[in-house]
Every structure is written in C-alpha cells, then in structure tokens.
Amino acid sequence: MRSWQTVFLVLLIVVTGFLAISSGWKALYVVTYVLLAVFLLSLLWAHYSLRGLVFHRAAPFGRVQVGDTFDERLMLDNVSIFPKLWVQIVDGSTLPGHRAGYVASMGGRKRALWRARTVCRRRGRYQLGPVIASSGDPFGLFRRHRLLSPAYEILVLPRVIPLAGFAFFTGGLPGKGRSTRRALHTTTNATTIREYASGDSLNRIHWPSTAHYNKLMVKEFDLDPAMDAWIFLDLHQAVQAGEGEESTEEYGITIAASLAVYLLRQDLSLGLIVNGERREFLALDRGERQIERVLELLAVVRAGSGPDLKEALALDALHFGRNTAAIVITPSTSRDWHEGLRHLRRRGVQVAVIGLEAASFDGRPVDEDTWALLEGEGVPVLRVRRGDSLAEALERGPSVRSLQWRS
Numbered sequence: 381m382r383s384w385q386t387v388f389l390v391l392l393i394v395v396t397g398f399l400a401i402s403s404g405w406k407a408l409y410v411v412t413y414v415l416l417a418v419f420l421l422s423l424l425w426a427h428y429s430l431r432g433l434v435f436h437r438a439a440p441f442g443r444v445q446v447g448d449t450f451d452e453r454l455m456l457d458n459v460s461i462f463p464k465l466w467v468q469i470v471d472g473s474t475l476p477g478h479r480a481g482y483v484a485s486m487g488g489r490k491r492a493l494w495r496a497r498t499v500c501r502r503r504g505r506y507q508l509g510p511v512i513a514s515s516g517d518p519f520g521l522f523r524r525h526r527l528l529s530p531a532y533e534i535l536v537l538p539r540v541i542p543l544a545g546f547a548f549f550t551g552g553l554p555g556k557g558r559s560t561r562r563a564l565h566t567t568t569n570a571t572t573i574r575e576y577a578s579g580d581s582l583n584r585i586h587w588p589s590t591a592h593y594n595k596l597m598v599k600e601f602d603l604d605p606a607m608d609a610w611i612f613l614d615l616h617q618a619v620q621a622g623e624g625e626e627s628t629e630e631y632g633i634t635i636a637a638s639l640a641v642y643l644l645r646q647d648l649s650l651g652l653i654v655n656g657e658r659r660e661f662l663a664l665d666r667g668e669r670q671i672e673r674v675l676e677l678l679a680v681v682r683a684g685s686g687p688d689l690k691e692a693l694a695l696d697a698l699h700f701g702r703n704t705a706a707i708v709i710t711p712s713t714s715r716d717w718h719e720g721l722r723h724l725r726r727r728g729v730q731v732a733v734i735g736l737e738a739a740s741f742d743g744r745p746v747d748e749d750t751w752a753l754l755e756g757e758g759v760p761v762l763r764v765r766r767g768d769s770l771a772e773a774l775e776r777g778p779s780v781r782s783l784q785w786r787s
Contacts, residue, residue, distance in 0.1 A: 386521045389419055418519065426522035429515035432460025433467065435528035437480075439508065442532070446503050446539040452496045454480055456513075456528075461488040468514040471496075475506040475534060501625065503538045503633070503679045507531045537675045541638040541771045573597045607703050608649045608664055611636050612696070614710035615656030615683040621711060622741030626766055628711040629683045631736055635709055635770060640674040651699065652677065655692040657684025688712075693720030702728035711736035713750045721759060732760040740765040 393415045400408035438453040458464055464486040471480035480496040509531040516523035573589050576596030589597035613636045620628050636652070643650050644666060652674055654660040662670075662677055687695065689712050697720065700706050706729050708721070721731050733754055739746045751761045764773050 383521065383523070385519070389415060389521060393419060419521070422517035422519050422521040425517040426515070426524050428462065429464060429517070430467070430513055430524055430526040432458055432462070433464075433513055433526070433528065434459055435469075435511055435513070437508075437511070437529060439534075443535045443537060444500050445537045446500055448500050450475065450478065450498045450500055450534075452478075452480060452498075452508075454482070454494055454496065456482070456484060456486070456492045458486045458488065458490050463487045464515060465518055466515060469528075470512045470514060471508075472510050472512070472531065473506070473508045475500070475508065475536070476502050478508075480508075480511075500536045503536045503630075505680050506534050506536065508534050535676065535679055538637040538678045539634050540641050540675070541634065541774070543638060543642045543771060543774055545775055546639065546642055546777075572600050574600055607705060608651065609643050610651045610653065610664075610700060610704060610706045611640055612693070612706060612708045612710075613652070613654045613656075613678075613681075614689045614692070614708065614712060615654055615681060615686075616688045616692075616712070617656075617683045617685050618688065619710070619712040619714070619738065620683045621738035622766065626741065628736045628738055628741055631741075631764060631766075631770070632709045632711070633678050633681070635734055635764070635774070637675060637678050638770065638774065639707065640678075641671055644668075644671050644674075650674070653692070653696050653699075654678075654681050655686045655689070656681050658686050659692065659695070661696075688717075689714075690717040690720060693717055693724075697723060697727075700724050700727065700729045704728075705730045705732070707732050707734065709734045709736070711738040711741075713738065715750060715753065718754065718757075721754070722757070725759075732762070734762045734764060737763055737765045740767075 393412060396408055396412040396415060399405075400412050434457040436455045436457075438455075440450065440452075444450050454469075456467070456469065464484070467484050467486060469480075469482040469484070471478075473480060475498060478496060478498040482492065482494050484492040486492060509529050510527055511529035513526050513528050514523060573586050574597065576585065576598050580598045584598040586597050586599045613632055615629060615632065622628055622631075624630070636654075640650055640652065647666065649664045649666045650670060651664040652660070652662040654677070660677055660681055662673055665673070686692075689708075689710055693708075706724060708731070710717075710733070721733070724731050733751075735751050735754075737746050746765070751763055754761050760777075762773065762777060764770070
C-alpha cells in the first residue's frame with residue numbers, strides 16, 4: 381500500500397537522480413543510490429513481513445448465554461526464521477465489547493499468546509473475525525495486510541432464570557406429561573404398539589400393524605393425556621418501552637425463555653409464538669431438542685411492526701384447543717385483545733397473562749385498569765415492573781384471587 385511517505389520518496393529519488401545526471405555531482409549520485417536502496421529494501425521487507433505467520437483461536441462452541449463470560453485464547457506463530465519487527469492483529473468481531481486485537485514484535489520461530497474475555501450482555505447472532513494481520517517496513521513506506529482467519533458466527537442465547545416452581549400452577553402442573561407407565565385399560569391416549577401377548581384383549585389389536593408385520597400387534601396407552609403449553613410473546617413495536625437490557629422486549633424474552641425451559645423440563649409439550657418483526661411459530665415438541673429450538677429463536681427475535689396482539693391472537697387461535705394452557709406475555713395496556721382471550725377460554729383453553737407494566741420502564745404512572753379488568757374476569761395475571769426480580773415474581777405468582785385456573 382502506498383502512503384504519502386512512499387510518494388515523497390519516489391519523487392525525491394527522481395529529483396535527485398535528475399540533478400545528479402544534470403550536474404554530474406558525485407554526492408547527488410550517492411544520495412540517489414542510498415534513497416533507491418532504502419526504497420527497494422523497504423519494499424522487500426514489507427513483502428516478507430507477513431510470511432510464515434500462523435494464527436489459531438480457541439473459543440467455546442458457537443453458542444454462549446447472556447451473562448456468561450466468553451473466554452477466547454488466541455495464538456500467533458512465526459514459523460519462519462526471520463523476525464517480525466511489528467505485527468498488528470485486527471479482529472473484525474461484532475460481539476459487543478469483544479476486543480481480540482493485538483500488537484506483537486516477534487523473533488524467528490516464536491509464538492505470541494493472549495486472551496480476550498468478554499461478558500456477554502446482549503443476545504443475538506454475532507460474528508467472530510475475520511482476523512487480519514498488518515505489518516510493514518521500519519521506515520513506514522509500505523504496509524501490507526493478510527487474512528489469517530475467516531469469520532464465523534456465534535449465537536448469544538437469552539438469559540434463563542432457574543425456577544423452583546411456577547406459581548400459576550398452584551395445584552400442580554396442568555397435565556402430567558406423557559407418562560412412562562402404561563395403562564392396563566384402554567384410554568384415549570394410544571402411544572405405541574407391541575407384540576401380542578397371551579391375555580391381551582382382542583379390541584386392543586392394531587390391525588394395520590398386524591398386517592404390516594405379519595403377526596398380531598396390540599396398542600399401548602398412556603395413563604394420562606398430556607397437556608400442551610403455549611407461550612405467546614408479544615413483541616409488537618408499538619407497545620414496547622424502555623431501552624437495552626431495561627426494556628419490555630428483553631424482560632419478555634427472558635421470561636419466555638425461563639418459562640419454556642422450566643415447562644419443558646416438567647415433561648410438557650410446548651410451543652412458542654412470537655409476533656415481532658414477523659410472525660415466528662415453533663410447533664409443539666418436548667425435551668432438550670425443543671429447549672435448543674426455543675432459545676435459538678429467542679436469541680434473534682426483535683420487536684417489529686408485525687401484527688398487533690389482537691390480530692395475532694385471532695390468527696393463531698386455531699392452535700389452542702382443549703387440554704391446552706396458553707401463557708400470554710405482553711406489555712400492551714390496550715383492551716382490544718381481551719376478546720381474543722375470552723374466545724380462547726370459551727374453547728376450554730386455560731389462559732394466563734404475564735403483564736409487563738410498560739409505564740414503569742418509561743418512568744410514567746402505572747395504569748392498573750387493563751390488568752384489573754382481566755383479574756376481574758378470573759384470568760390469572762402476573763404483573764412485572766422494571767427492576768423486579770424475575771425469579772421471585774414468577775415463583776410468587778399473581779394475587780390470590782387470580783390463582784385458580786378455569787376448569
């Protein structure tokens with residue numbers, strides 16, 4: 381790369397060379413030769429300044445969680461015998477607060493080691509790298525750059541608060557999940573098949589499987605049907621308040637992530653619906669695989685101008701049937717979405733609301749009317765304000781009058 385010093389040196393060589401030839405003065409010839417030698421030496425030095433460099437970065441697997449310390453170990457080897465006067469390592473990471481750059485002076489066959497520690501405070505998908513090395517000649521005439529490591533992604537998952545219980549379910553979780561014990565009698569919840577054994581009732585024979593396996597196969601049943609849980613997270617941009625970590629958006633996502641992990645580890649099937657920049661839908665599933673899906677989705681969702689809560693409830697009502705619990709997380713103080721909850725309750729859906737009091741995030745007086753109206757209709761409402769301990773709030777639950785689920 382040419383700099384103004386390089387241009388100046390070239391012009392100086394041309395001028396001194398011209399004067400030397402014009403005047404025949406020996407001193408000018410010497411100056412010209414010296415300047416030309418400096419120019420060529422600098423060019424060669426810069427050309428070989430990044431030869432023989434090998435870079436390694438040892439980082440955790442490509443996912444961390446908000447609150448974790450991202451600890452990265454970095455290593456630069458000079459495998460050549462020639463020393464490096466100076467090498468600058470520039471890291472193009474987009475992870476907030478992550479500084480992995482370094483400046484080193486290295487002898488031949490030497491190694492430089494350093495670490496970069498960053499506390500992850502913002503969820504999202506970020507980039508680590510690319511890592512580019514820069515160096516040049518001692519006179520600063522030339523500077524070269526070389527890509528040492530390409531970029532790769534890292535996903536910062538939302539914070540998950542460990543919960544000892546969830547107080548909405550004071551009488552126990554609604555439904556026990558799919559039991560590992562099999563019923564001795566016929567129930568409505570057929571789960572699997574097995575080979576016929578002496579004493580099995582003939583009405584338990586599964587004829588399609590019998591024909592497929594060419595031997596008698598019978599159905600097995602769970603003792604209890606499972607209750608499905610749905611979390612509905614309202615990220616419509618118009619109702620959000622606060623900024624950064626102290627915002628209804630981040631509070632809502634943390635609550636959704638914490639509840640999802642808790643309910644899935646209680647062996648419930650769980651689905652997730654988010655209305656933000658666009659509608660995000662995660663179908664019912666269970667287990668650790670579903671936990672990963674939920675956290676990956678919540679890591680990247682953002683508040684946006686998608687459908688508002690009223691429209692979203694109407695659009696997704698078909699997914700909520702009997703034997704279903706729906707938890708709505710919203711900062712909306714509008715009443716136009718209450719009819720959507722009433723419709724779900726009439727269909728036998730057990731509904732609860734976690735109300736993020738948006739006014740507390742903006743320093744305004746809190747409007748109690750919206751939540752009081754829902755409580756008066758028997759809907760459990762848990763109110764969360766800015767600065768509340770989310771673990772205590774979720775475990776404490778709503779007021780006594782709204783604890784009972786609709787039967």
